[in-house]
Structures are given as structure tokens and as C-alpha cells.
Amino acid sequence: MHPAYSVIVFTTASGAGYGLLVWIAAGVAFGFAPRDAAFGFVGMGVALAMITTGLLTSTLHLGRPERAWRAFSQWRTSWLSREGVAAVVTYIPAGLLGLGLVFGEFAPGQIVLGAALSAPCALITLWCTGMIYASLPTIRAWHQPLVAPLYVVLGLATGGVLMTGLLLSFGHDAHWIAAGGGAAMLLGAILKRLYWTAIDTAKKTYTAEAATGLGHLGTVRPLDPPHTQPNFVMREIGYQVARRHAEKLRSTAAMLLFLLPLAAALLLLINPPHALQLIIAALATASMIAGVLMERWLFFAEAEHVVVVYYRGGSA
Amino acid sequence: MLNQEPDIALSEPSADEIKTTTCYMCACRCGIRVHLKDGSVRYIDGNRDHPVNRGVICGKGAAGIMTHMSPSRLRAPLKRIGPRGSGEYAEISWDEALETATGWLKGVRERDPTKLAFFTGRDQSQALTGWFAQQYGTPNFAAHGGFCSVNMAAAGLYTFGGSFWEFGEPDWEHTKYFMLFGVAEDHASNPLKIELGKLKAKGVKVVAVNPIRTGYGAIADEWIGIRPGTDGLFVGALIHELMRTQKIDLEYLVRFTNAHWLVIDAPGAADDGLFARDEAGKPLAFDKNTGTPADASRIDIAPALTGSFQLSDGRNAKPGFVAIAERFLSDQYDPETVAVTTAIPAETIRRIARELAHAAFEQTITLDIPWTDTAGRRHEKTVGRPVSMHAMRGISAHANGFQTCRMLHLLQIVLGSIDCPGGFRYKAPFPRPTPPPNRPARATGPCQPLKGAPLGFPQVPEDLLVEPDGAAQRIDKAYSWDAPIAAHGLMHMVITNAATADPYPVDVLFMYMANMSWNSSMNIPAVLKHLTAKDETTGEYVIPKIIYSDAYSSEMIAYADLILPDTTYLERWDCISFLDRPISGADGPADAIRQPVVTPDRDVRPFQSVLIDLGARLGLPGFVTDTGAPRYPGGYADYIVNHERSPGIGSLAGFRGADGASYGRGAPNAKQLEAYIAGGCFHEHRLAPDQRYYKHANKSYLEWSKDVGFIGAATPVTFQLYLEPLQKFRLSARGHGAIQPPASHRPRIEKYFDPIPFWYPPFDGGADEHRFSAITQRPMHMYHSWGTHNGWLRQITAENRLYINRARAKTLGIADDDWVWIKSAIGRVKGRARLMEGVNPDTVWTWNAIGRRTGAAALANDAPESTRGFLLNHLITELLPEREGGYRFSNSDPITGQAAWYDLRVSIEKAKPDEANESFPQFVPLHAPPLAEIKSEAVP
Amino acid sequence: MTSLPETTGKKLGLVIDLDTCVGCQACATSCKEWNAGGYSAPLTDQDAHGGDPHGAWLNRVHSYDVGDGPKSRTVHFPRSCLHCETPACVTVCPTGASYKRASDGIVLVNPDTCIGCKLCSWACPYGAREYDYADGVMKKCTLCVDRIYNESFALEDRVPACVRACPTGARHFGDLGDPSSAVSQLVQEREGFDLLPEMGYKPVNKYLPPRPRRDQTSEAPAHAAEQPTVNSGSLADRFFVWADNTLAR
Numbered sequence A: 001m002h003p004a005y006s007v008i009v010f011t012t013a014s015g016a017g018y019g020l021l022v023w024i025a026a027g028v029a030f031g032f033a034p035r036d037a038a039f040g041f042v043g044m045g046v047a048l049a050m051i052t053t054g055l056l057t058s059t060l061h062l063g064r065p066e067r068a069w070r071a072f073s074q075w076r077t078s079w080l081s082r083e084g085v086a087a088v089v090t091y092i093p094a095g096l097l098g099l100g101l102v103f104g105e106f107a108p109g110q111i112v113l114g115a116a117l118s119a120p121c122a123l124i125t126l127w128c129t130g131m132i133y134a135s136l137p138t139i140r141a142w143h144q145p146l147v148a149p150l151y152v153v154l155g156l157a158t159g160g161v162l163m164t165g166l167l168l169s170f171g172h173d174a175h176w177i178a179a180g181g182g183a184a185m186l187l188g189a190i191l192k193r194l195y196w197t198a199i200d201t202a203k204k205t206y207t208a209e210a211a212t213g214l215g216h217l218g219t220v221r222p223l224d225p226p227h228t229q230p231n232f233v234m235r236e237i238g239y240q241v242a243r244r245h246a247e248k249l250r251s252t253a254a255m256l257l258f259l260l261p262l263a264a265a266l267l268l269l270i271n272p273p274h275a276l277q278l279i280i281a282a283l284a285t286a287s288m289i290a291g292v293l294m295e296r297w298l299f300f301a302e303a304e305h306v307v308v309v310y311y312r313g314g315s316a
Numbered sequence B: 001m002l003n004q005e006p007d008i009a010l011s012e013p014s015a016d017e018i019k020t021t022t023c024y025m026c027a028c029r030c031g032i033r034v035h036l037k038d039g040s041v042r043y044i045d046g047n048r049d050h051p052v053n054r055g056v057i058c059g060k061g062a063a064g065i066m067t068h069m070s071p072s073r074l075r076a077p078l079k080r081i082g083p084r085g086s087g088e089y090a091e092i093s094w095d096e097a098l099e100t101a102t103g104w105l106k107g108v109r110e111r112d113p114t115k116l117a118f119f120t121g122r123d124q125s126q127a128l129t130g131w132f133a134q135q136y137g138t139p140n141f142a143a144h145g146g147f148c149s150v151n152m153a154a155a156g157l158y159t160f161g162g163s164f165w166e167f168g169e170p171d172w173e174h175t176k177y178f179m180l181f182g183v184a185e186d187h188a189s190n191p192l193k194i195e196l197g198k199l200k201a202k203g204v205k206v207v208a209v210n211p212i213r214t215g216y217g218a219i220a221d222e223w224i225g226i227r228p229g230t231d232g233l234f235v236g237a238l239i240h241e242l243m244r245t246q247k248i249d250l251e252y253l254v255r256f257t258n259a260h261w262l263v264i265d266a267p268g269a270a271d272d273g274l275f276a277r278d279e280a281g282k283p284l285a286f287d288k289n290t291g292t293p294a295d296a297s298r299i300d301i302a303p304a305l306t307g308s309f310q311l312s313d314g315r316n317a318k319p320g321f322v323a324i325a326e327r328f329l330s331d332q333y334d335p336e337t338v339a340v341t342t343a344i345p346a347e348t349i350r351r352i353a354r355e356l357a358h359a360a361f362e363q364t365i366t367l368d369i370p371w372t373d374t375a376g377r378r379h380e381k382t383v384g385r386p387v388s389m390h391a392m393r394g395i396s397a398h399a400n401g402f403q404t405c406r407m408l409h410l411l412q413i414v415l416g417s418i419d420c421p422g423g424f425r426y427k428a429p430f431p432r433p434t435p436p437p438n439r440p441a442r443a444t445g446p447c448q449p450l451k452g453a454p455l456g457f458p459q460v461p462e463d464l465l466v467e468p469d470g471a472a473q474r475i476d477k478a479y480s481w482d483a484p485i486a487a488h489g490l491m492h493m494v495i496t497n498a499a500t501a502d503p504y505p506v507d508v509l510f511m512y513m514a515n516m517s518w519n520s521s522m523n524i525p526a527v528l529k530h531l532t533a534k535d536e537t538t539g540e541y542v543i544p545k546i547i548y549s550d551a552y553s554s555e556m557i558a559y560a561d562l563i564l565p566d567t568t569y570l571e572r573w574d575c576i577s578f579l580d581r582p583i584s585g586a587d588g589p590a591d592a593i594r595q596p597v598v599t600p601d602r603d604v605r606p607f608q609s610v611l612i613d614l615g616a617r618l619g620l621p622g623f624v625t626d627t628g629a630p631r632y633p634g635g636y637a638d639y640i641v642n643h644e645r646s647p648g649i650g651s652l653a654g655f656r657g658a659d660g661a662s663y664g665r666g667a668p669n670a671k672q673l674e675a676y677i678a679g680g681c682f683h684e685h686r687l688a689p690d691q692r693y694y695k696h697a698n699k700s701y702l703e704w705s706k707d708v709g710f711i712g713a714a715t716p717v718t719f720q721l722y723l724e725p726l727q728k729f730r731l732s733a734r735g736h737g738a739i740q741p742p743a744s745h746r747p748r749i750e751k752y753f754d755p756i757p758f759w760y761p762p763f764d765g766g767a768d769e770h771r772f773s774a775i776t777q778r779p780m781h782m783y784h785s786w787g788t789h790n791g792w793l794r795q796i797t798a799e800n801r802l803y804i805n806r807a808r809a810k811t812l813g814i815a816d817d818d819w820v821w822i823k824s825a826i827g828r829v830k831g832r833a834r835l836m837e838g839v840n841p842d843t844v845w846t847w848n849a850i851g852r853r854t855g856a857a858a859l860a861n862d863a864p865e866s867t868r869g870f871l872l873n874h875l876i877t878e879l880l881p882e883r884e885g886g887y888r889f890s891n892s893d894p895i896t897g898q899a900a901w902y903d904l905r906v907s908i909e910k911a912k913p914d915e916a917n918e919s920f921p922q923f924v925p926l927h928a929p930p931l932a933e934i935k936s937e938a939v940p
Numbered sequence C: 001m002t003s004l005p006e007t008t009g010k011k012l013g014l015v016i017d018l019d020t021c022v023g024c025q026a027c028a029t030s031c032k033e034w035n036a037g038g039y040s041a042p043l044t045d046q047d048a049h050g051g052d053p054h055g056a057w058l059n060r061v062h063s064y065d066v067g068d069g070p071k072s073r074t075v076h077f078p079r080s081c082l083h084c085e086t087p088a089c090v091t092v093c094p095t096g097a098s099y100k101r102a103s104d105g106i107v108l109v110n111p112d113t114c115i116g117c118k119l120c121s122w123a124c125p126y127g128a129r130e131y132d133y134a135d136g137v138m139k140k141c142t143l144c145v146d147r148i149y150n151e152s153f154a155l156e157d158r159v160p161a162c163v164r165a166c167p168t169g170a171r172h173f174g175d176l177g178d179p180s181s182a183v184s185q186l187v188q189e190r191e192g193f194d195l196l197p198e199m200g201y202k203p204v205n206k207y208l209p210p211r212p213r214r215d216q217t218s219e220a221p222a223h224a225a226e227q228p229t230v231n232s233g234s235l236a237d238r239f240f241v242w243a244d245n246t247l248a249r
């Protein structure tokens, strides 16, 4: 699949944003994050900004962004629609939570309620994002049980890194979050490894022979393409990344996304000086962002759509 | 609300108005309906009533809108202001353009009209252009036929008075076995497709003989991947097998052919190999009843087909068929022998012969149609041998194409399957006499018209256009000893000959609708040199003036001095006439017109009207009235209606006579075009059932054909298995007669002018290392270079590949998409490879005319057509290597002058990694002239 | 309307005969031409006369080399929307622009509500959705919905543009839900098949397989030559004896 930058940025940014929202909500609810106006302002600000930027960026992918509102209508069948609805719905508890933190509660329990609802909403949104991909039977690499969980876990992991950095910048203790985020990171790493193994070993059962129904006559090889220059389908779907190149990117992504932030989390747990903590958190954030961008790029680039068998022959 | 199905407009009319006309996205000439909305073309579909396409349309035809709206359209007359080839032009007015042309042409006509070479390409108005040349007085006229498929036309017309091309068609309804030789698409584009679809549905076996399996070959029941240029061996072996197994329609032979005519056997004599004739000149046959020679055409004799007989003068003569049978039964055509060269297993050859015989002799068709033959005998039923064939350029575009095609007709004839139910059928105006009686006309001096049409059919050396020393009188050397029966001229040689003043220089080269500096010439680099060559002493171009009419920004316009921009096919009148190539079917003689369905939005004029205007300005006889006023002030439409070639015979056969009720013959009818338009822009006459078969010997048909002016006399057309005219040329090469070839040409004439068809290897063999035959095919959705300026069609094919047999490519280390060098004896070309199964292992090929020169056709400089596309034409030599005496013959069939495009031999080599970037050669980019804006955005 | 109808009144679709398709592209350009000015208008092209020409086409014709060596064949393969019965291209659509008509099963995109998210093109296994880069919305084969019911047309012209164009008659249009329809019978007779049935989309369009070639075996009995009266001499001599006797009869 062609890695669309708008979609990569969208899932990366809003993924981290929702992750951060979950951590803030959980932190506030369970007390390992402060109910502090400044922290609330910045923390919720960053989370919502990332979510909103992501969502807005995603509309860049649209041919008719001005009609984006229509995407909320088909939640009964469409995961994209569900994601849109969930994303919008999430703003409500997130708003309650954020406003409560910054301006104080208008109503008793506002923060707790907001936090209690924000977290599941954010998680649901992340799940929906994952399901947009996981629900497509046409793309083997996406149509995997691990895909939706990965979106959730990676959202939490990347949000965790952000949360850690934020807490540290405000001089708060970040041990719990570092540990929690690190755990999510570890889980993410494990899931991603399993995912890669899964797609590497998945049997390519869709063949040109089956796609054309001509298999009984022998191997099916494309002779002349319908058009000599790539068409929309091939531009959108026909993207192919070289195997060796992908391997390299995978290890780099794994290092940036998992290894370095995990190491950072461990370092933070041994309590280095505050300034160093900040630096570590900043580096971890940068590394994580680069890593997740790469991971998302690969998620597209490595995914093969069944339609390629019509154009290239072989199997998918 | 969101969940309701939207209301959609289901009954939007397709047009404000639908106009019929005739398509011109190729030469098939289908009937189309042009749907016009807000004055622009919205949609084009096929006309269901039309006899050619019966409602369907092809890939090109349906993309006509984009050709009509192409940014490559010229917009005003141009004159060259920079050096030739620079593409520096100035727009000029029509007045200036026409005055310039008139000035040039007038001077030439007054000095020596032969110094005008007027050659037209893919146009459909040769009745007019040929007449212009005739009235102007130059024999130097021809259209594209010579580089196209004249072998096919000549072989058919000399043999049975018809031809493949679109001059005939299989009896699709009744045929039980269909063989297709060397056809990728052809002129009968839609009819072939329609009928192949039906044959397949009926389970009629379709056999495709073609080195390549695409298109029609892909759906054929059997594909025979023959080695190029060897069909003569294959067909000869089929005849061998039919004779060996005694599956020959002898009755048919003695009834309709000259098989039994006695051929004089007197080696060394001036009439050796000619037919023995009686005092009246009638050919003789040996009558077994009386034991004496008798008029071969008599129906009351029992003609001998075999044996050797004494003539009254004591000399020996044998029926022509004896030598034919001896030739084909010889070992040369034994399937085992032939298998080696053709790459067709002997068993396959035998099986095909068996299948042919089975269809012809065991599945005879009997129709309940009584008919009467020319001898007055009534036949209660029409009986036929349902084997049919079609062939085109795969046979003809080889230097052995004439004889191969003759052999193919011989095969049809020995099976008894010409113009019978289930066989191959004539379309009117055919059959005509074998060959048609008109001979090529000669120049008669300054300001004098020719006495007849420039093109014709020589039958004896005296018909040739040669000087006493044997030198050619025509610029293209047609009808010279180089190509004696060049029925369509040799357009591919004009530029070369004019530039090298061989046989002489010309003053004006006038061309129309032929992209001669690119895809319709051989050896493009040489042609470009010729077009720009200057005389060192005078500094003038050696081809001093070039006038050219094109509608688009082609490669050729950059080399013209004066450019006459044509309209598009939707903007003009045209006439698809019996005087040229009509659109008849076997049961329905038909002709057609094109009407302007939209008006030009630029300063362009229909070329035919321009030519008529030029004729009037030059005061050519027939183009002006007695007072010198223009005869056809209304342009081409006026001419179509009012021009009479001979009294009562004009461009269109339908609705003639003052009342519009006559057919074929009749006075001009002022309302004729209206009547055509009312009928869908065509007119079809349905033949009576008893006129539909055996037209060559069908009394009722031939009389009708004479009445409407297609033929001069209602005499039967006798098939010339033994082709006496060839023997006459041969005799002259043996030193007989007044007109003899120069010594340098004698062995060639002796060898190739064999009155009995035979196979010989094509000439352009290349050196040993050039192991592959390299050929082209027409893509079904592109028409030569016309397709590439069409914004839709070029999306389908914007670049071409070199197709190589997969297994063979492996041995050369070539993989899909690799860049490869293709080398011939005269140069090299680089392109990308594509491997395939369905191609003869010794053959490589590409799609024709996709590659374009940078800057042509209003394409961007990085267009794939020029960066990755390539032409094989650069590799095809126009002149064969030097022979005895240093003379170089053109790369053409020695009999007809047909361009031997498909004799090319090449070697293939993988390009080095640093060469794997773009095609080669690349020429200096062309500079585009000012072009028309795209008028409307209504249709993208 | 993204939910699929439970059932559709008809199952209109195409039947494409791979045995007769010669790959002429008439269906492709006729489709382009009709739709460029019809329901799908505009159907834009990008860089039509430039270095990278491409555009939205609703029907495309592939060609394939199938098998190896002497048994191989060339097959032309037109491909457009198959108007599947249970297609995810419809259900994934977030806006409802993509829908399957309850009355006849035609799968359409509403050009007024499509946001051009392209998700449906990802969900289609057959590559049948074509994004129009200039128009910003998804396009696809409409089964010529603006022709087949068009009351301003002659009855025989109420068929898809591609079907009307196809010179070989390789394309058939009709109700595949009605077992007695001509198309259903054709599918039955010729063992029409579904593309990628394992995807579970249940395509309505069917393909007819290429018929077996007839190049290995002969239909004509291998009969011996008629017996000539002499058995000796060259082939020509024997032939002449036969010819003599035959003509004399």
C-alpha cells in the first residue's frame, strides 16, 4: 500500500494524543498525576492538540475535506465512521476533564467523571482506528487479530512517553508512568514482533491464477497492462518496498520506537538528576515519534493488497 | 435522510441532436452516431443500421472525441521560416498559402509536370487525388498502398479478380473452417471481430497462422506460430497434401480457372510458356472428346487437366495445371521438408490439410438458391465448399509476398472455395477482370493531362513506364524493371529517390496525410538527411519544395515548406466511393459519406476542397468550366455530387438521376447528399439472391455489375492459376520482344516472375548474427501514429516494448523490463524487453508506431512515447545491399514493389546497466507550431 | 447508504466471455466516453498529453500469458466492478456515499456525498474503484445506470456502453438473479465463474472460461487418399492418373 503521509501523521499524532489522554485520565483518577491547572492545561492541551492535529491531518487525505462531517453517519457498518464518531465523542469527557483540571470543577465529580469516560473513549477510538485496517480482508497484513490491539498498545506506549516527559517537565514524579509506559512499550514490542512474524509467515493464498480463474490453464503472467502508466489503483495500492529495505527499516523502527524509549524508561527508574531526566525524556519522545512514524510507514509499505495479483501476477 | 438511496437522473438524453457520419479513426469506415450536446461532441457510438459495423464500435472509434479535441491539431496554414526540420513556422493566411502552392505548381506544370511528386497516405479520397494528378499531368502519384499491402491486392486481382483487404470477405454465415494468415487487426476491423465472435459461438474452427499470438490469435482454436516469411512453404505443403490425398476440386478448376489451358512448351522460343491460342486469340484446351485442341472456354468440351499434347504447329503444350501439380507435389513442399524452415511440425501441416479437406469436401453447403451461369446453364442449388481464409500484411509485407499470396489463392481455388457458400466472397465492385484492364498512364508533356489514371495493372512489358534504356519514368520506379507490376506505386521510395535524383530530381513534393519522416518510412535517419540535404552548388534543398497537408502536429510538418492544415474527420465531407474503396459487403454493394457534424473553430480547411481549389487555380481540365471558372465552387461536397468520371458515373452510386431513383449510373442529383444523410450517411444495395454467389461466372450478377458501371463487359472472370503476364516479363528477360530489361535486371526477372507461385527466402536476411526476425503489429486501439495524440488512447499505450520469447530470452540473459539493444545491418535501437510465451522463438516484435519523436504530436518532452518508446523503422533498410553492378534495389517485393517491412532481421543484446535509461535513438526535439487551444471543457 | 440491502430485486450485472475477448479496448474507451459525460462526469485525466498520463477509467482490459510452452495461451481480461452481493467496499464507506441499490443490486457512489477517503478502494479486491484526482471523489462502474433505464433511448440501446460497443460480443448484460435470463443460462451452459470467490464478496458479474483449444487433435477423420489406378510412379504421376479418372467420370 502506498504510505500516505497524511494518514501516517494522523495515526501517529492522534494515537499518541489518545494514549496521553488515557494516561492523564488514569493518572488523575488514580492519583499518580497531579490535579494541577498548569499541568492540566499543558497535558490536556498537548493531548487534544495532537488528537486534533491528527484528525485534521487525516482530512488532507480526503478528496473533499469540506464534506468530512458526512463521515459520522455510517457507524453501523464502517469502522472509519465509528472512529470518527468515537473521536468526536471523546472530546466531551476530555473536555470535562480538561476544563475541570484547568478551571476547577463546575460540578462535583466532573474530573473523575471526565477521566473515567475519557480513557475508555480514547481506547475505543484507538481500537476503531486499528479496526479500519484490520477489517479489510483485501490486505493480508492488516487483516490480522494483532492489528487493532497494536494500535491501542502503541497509542498507550507513545502516550506514556509523552506523559512521562510532561510530568518531569512539571517537576512531578514520573516513576509510575515510566513503568506503566515502559510496560506498554514492552507489550507493544512483543506484539509487533509477533505481528511481523505473523505477516512474514502468512501464506499468500491469493494468486493471479485464482484471481483470474485461469489457474487450470497454467501460470498466469501479465502480458500487457491495461495502461502503460500506473493508474490510481496501482499508485494507491501497488506500492512495494524491497524486502531488504524493509528489514532495515524494521530494525531501525524497533530500536527507535521500542528499544530507546524502553532504555529511557529504565534509566528514569534509577532516578538520575532532574536535568538529565528531562533530556532523557525529550530524547525518548523524539525517538519514539520517529520510530512510530517509521512503524506506520512500514505498516503501509509492507502491506500487500490482493489486487496486485492482477497487475503483477504471483500471489498476495 | 443520509440513509436513503439518492435520486439519480436515469433518463438524461444523451444529446440535443444525434448526427450520423462515417468514422475515420481508422480505414474500416464504420457508421457512427455523433451525439452533440451544446454544440460539442458528447459521445460517439456505432450505427446499428450500418452494414460495416452493425452498431458496434472499436477502441479507437469510441475515443474519437479526444482525437477531435487533441491539442495537437493545427490551427492555420504555416510556412517554414527556419531551416527544414527546425520547426520554425509562421502562420499565414489561406490566400497566401494557396497562392504560394499555385505558384509552385504552375511553374512545374509548364516546365515538366513529372517534377511534381504527389503522394497521399492514409486518405480515402484517392479517386480525387489520382484524378488531380492525372489532370495535372504527372504520373508521379500514388497512395500508401505500395508500402501497405499491394502484394495482397495485386496477387488477388491478377489471380481471381478480387482480393483480401476489404475487397472480399469470408461467407461468415456458412463457413465451417476459417484460417487467418498474418492479420493483427486489418481494415475490416469491426467486421472481423463481429464475425470471429460469432464463429466461436457456433464452434467453427478458427486457425490463426501468425508468429505472434495476441488479439485474434489469442482466441483462435489453433495458433500456428510460423517463422516469418515462410508462409509460402506452409501453404505449398498444404497444397501438396491436398494433392497427395487427392482432395482437389477438379470440376471447379475446369469450370472457373485456366488450369486446363494449354501452355506452350518450347524452350527458347519467344512464346515458350505462353498459352496456346487459336487464331482469334482464344486460349486452347485439349478436348478429350474430340482428341483435339479447342477453345478452352467452351462448355461442351471435356478438357484434359493432365498430359502433354501436340498443337497444330507440331509443338508440345501441356495444361498449366500439370506444371502446378508437379511443383507442389515435389519434395520441396513435402511437409517434412517444410517443417524445418517454417517451424511447423509436419504432422500439424498434414492435419490442417486433412481438416481443410474435411470441411471442404465432407461438409458441403447447399443453399436453395437457383442461379444461372455465364454459359446460360441454370443451377437449381448453390453449392459450396465452406472453407474460408483471410490474410493481410503478415503475408504481404515480405519480399516474397506476391507469390505467397498467389499461392494462398491457389489453395483456396483448388479447394473450390472462392465465391461459393461458405467460401471467400467478393465484395462489389469485384470481381473484375484478371487483372483489371486499366494500364498505368504516361506523362505526355507540359500542361498536358495524362490519358488515364496514373495507377494501373501492367500485363506486358510494353505497359511499363521505362525509358528505352530501361530507366524508370516514375520517381518511385513503379512500373519499371525494379517493380513491374507495382499496382499501388512505391511511396516508401519517393523521398530517397527524389533526394538522390535516382531516377531524377523533383521540383515539388506534395504529400497528404502520411507521416513520412517517421513511422511510414524506412531508415528514418537517412530519410531525415534526405529531407534536409542541400545542393552544394546552389545551396537549395535537393528536394526544393515540400507541400504537406496534415491535421496534426506530426513529425512530417517540420520538414514541409508549406503546411495546409486539414480539418478533423468530424468537420468535413468525405466520400467512400466505388471509384476508390467502397464499404460493400458480399451481399450488399455499399458506399458512404462523411458529413461535417461540427464546424471547425480554427482556420483550417478540408484538404479535398483545398485540392479542388488548387486545381481550379491551376486551370486543370475538369477543375474549371469552359470559361475558366471553378467547376466545383462548393468544394468537395459539390464535387462529390456533380463530378462524373464517365457519363452517369460519379463518386456515389446511390440516389442518382434527377429524381434520385437510379443506382450506379445516372445524372447527378442535387439532393444526393441529403438522401445519403437521411439514410445514415451510407447507401447499401442488396443483391438479389441469385446474384450472390459465383459472381465471377454469374450471369445475372455480371450483367448487373456491367449495368452499374463496375465492369466493362459481362464476361466471366477466369481464375489465373498460371499467370501468363508474369511469363511475358520473363520472356523479355530472356531476350524476347521489343522491351527488355537491362542486363542487371534479367536474372531477377527470370527468377521471380514465375507464372506458378513458389516460395523463395525473403531478401533482407541480414548477417548471420541477426538471428531474429523483427516484426510489428498494429495495436487494436491505435491507428499508426494517430493514436498517440489522443489523450485517452495514449493512456492505454504510451510506450512500446520488445516482445521476446520467454525461453529464448533466458538464453540471452534477458529478463522482463530489461533494456535491450536491437541491431540490424543498418543500425541499432534501444528499448525495453517484455517476455512472452506466445511468440515464435526466432521472432521478436513490437507494437507499431507507438514511439514518437520528442516534441511531436503536442506531447510533453518527457512523454513515454519518446523517452521509452521506439520505432523499428530506424532499422529497416530502404535499399537492399549492393548487387551486381553496384545497383541497390529497394527493399521491396521484386514483382510489385511492396515494402518488405517484415523481412527485418536483428540481433538482441542486453544493454549495459548505465544504458538502461531511455530509448535510442533520440533526435533533436521538434519545435511545435502554434497549435489550437482545446475548445471546450465539457468533455474532459 | 452503507448497510447492504438484505436482498435486491434483481442482480443486474455483466457476463464476460474470455473465450471471445480479443482485447480490443472498445469496452474501455466506450465506457470512458459515456461516463465522461454521463452520471460519472467528469471523469478526468491527469497529464493527458504529458510524461505521466493517467486518468479515471471504469473498465480496464488486461492481457495475460497463461501456461508455458506449447500449451500456453494468451487471454484478454476486461475488469470492471463486479457489483458484488456482499461487498466490503460498501460497508466500509463512512459517509454512505457508497451504496448498493436495493432494486437492482447496482453498486454506486453518490458523487455528492463521497468525501474521497479512498477506503472503499482499499476494500475492493478487484481494483474496481477509481479515484478521480481532479474531482476528489471515488468513481466506479455504474453499470451504466443512466443508460439501462434511459427512456430517451431506443429499447435496444438500454444496455451498458461497453456491451453496446463490444465488437466480438464478448460482453453480456442482464439479470443474474433470474435463472431463466439469457445471461444466467449462458453462465450455466458455459460454466461461468466468480473471481476470487474466497473473498466472500459474491460477485454478480461472471466470467466465461476460454474454451479448450483444438490444436492437438483433429476433428477430421484421417482418411486415406482415394485409391489411384496405379500405385507406382511419382506422387505427381499418381495424382494425374487420379485426376484423369475423376474428371472423366
Ligand SMILES: Nc1nc2c(c(=O)[nH]1)N[C@H]1C(S)=C(S)[C@@H](COP(=O)(O)OP(=O)(O)OC[C@H]3O[C@@H](n4cnc5c(=O)[nH]c(N)nc54)[C@H](O)[C@@H]3O)O[C@H]1N2
Pocket (backbone or CB within 6 Å): B121, B122, B144, B147, B148, B149, B512, B513, B514, B515, B516, B519, B520, B521, B549, B550, B551, B552, B553, B554, B555, B556, B566, B567, B568, B569, B607, B776, B777, B783, B784, B785, B786, B848, B849, B872, B873, B901
Ligand atoms: N515498422 C513498420 N512501419 C510501417 C508499417 C508496419 O507495419 N511496420 N506499416 C506501414 C503501413 S501499412 C502504413 S499504411 C503506414 C502508415 O503510416 P502513415 O500513413 O504515415 O500513418 P499515420 O502515422 O497514421 O499518419 C498519417 C498522418 O496523417 C495525419 N492525419 C491524421 N488525421 C488526418 C486528417 O484528418 N487529415 C490530414 N490531412 N492528416 C491527418 C497524422 O497526423 C499523420 O501525420 O505505415 C507503414 N509503416
Ligand SMILES: Nc1nc2c(c(=O)[nH]1)N[C@H]1C(S)=C(S)[C@@H](COP(=O)(O)OP(=O)(O)OC[C@H]3O[C@@H](n4cnc5c(=O)[nH]c(N)nc54)[C@H](O)[C@@H]3O)O[C@H]1N2
Pocket (backbone or CB within 6 Å): B026, B027, B060, B148, B149, B181, B182, B183, B184, B185, B186, B187, B189, B209, B210, B211, B212, B226, B227, B228, B229, B230, B231, B391, B392, B393, B394, B395, B398, B775, B776, B777, B778, B779, B780, B781, B782, B783, B784, B902
Ligand atoms: N487498430 C488499427 N487498425 C488498423 C491499422 C492501425 O494502425 N491500427 N492500420 C490499417 C492499415 S494501414 C493496414 S495496412 C492494416 C493492416 O492490418 P494487418 O495486416 O493486420 O497489419 P499488421 O499489424 O501489420 O499485422 C500483420 C500481422 O502479421 C503477422 N506476421 C508478420 N510476419 C508474418 C509472416 O511471415 N507470416 C504470418 N503468417 N504472419 C506474419 C504479425 O505478427 C501481425 O500479426 O490495418 C489497418 N487497420
Ligand code: SF4
Pocket (backbone or CB within 6 Å): B023, B024, B025, B026, B027, B028, B029, B030, B053, B056, B057, B058, B059, B060, B061, B062, B189, B190
Ligand atoms: S474500426 Fe475504424 S472506422 Fe470502425 S469504429 Fe473503429 S476506428 Fe472507426
Ligand code: SF4
Pocket (backbone or CB within 6 Å): C080, C081, C082, C083, C084, C087, C088, C089, C090, C107, C123, C124, C125, C126, C127, C128, C129, C140, C201
Ligand atoms: S467489485 Fe469492488 S467495487 Fe465493485 S462491488 Fe465488488 S468490491 Fe465493490
Ligand code: SF4
Pocket (backbone or CB within 6 Å): C092, C093, C094, C095, C096, C097, C098, C109, C113, C114, C115, C116, C117, C118, C119, C120, C121, C137, C138
Ligand atoms: S471514497 Fe467515497 S465512496 Fe469511497 S469510502 Fe470514501 S466516502 Fe465512501
Ligand code: SF4
Pocket (backbone or CB within 6 Å): C030, C031, C032, C034, C035, C058, C059, C080, C081, C140, C141, C142, C143, C144, C160, C161, C162, C163
Ligand atoms: S457497465 Fe457502463 S460503467 Fe460499467 S464498465 Fe460497462 S460501460 Fe463502464
Ligand code: SF4
Pocket (backbone or CB within 6 Å): C020, C021, C022, C023, C024, C025, C026, C027, C028, C061, C076, C078, C165, C166, C167, C168, C169, C170, C171
Ligand atoms: S470490447 Fe469486447 S472484445 Fe474488446 S476488449 Fe472489451 S470485452 Fe474484449
Ligand SMILES: [Mo]
Pocket (backbone or CB within 6 Å): B144, B147, B148, B149
Ligand atoms: Mo497500411
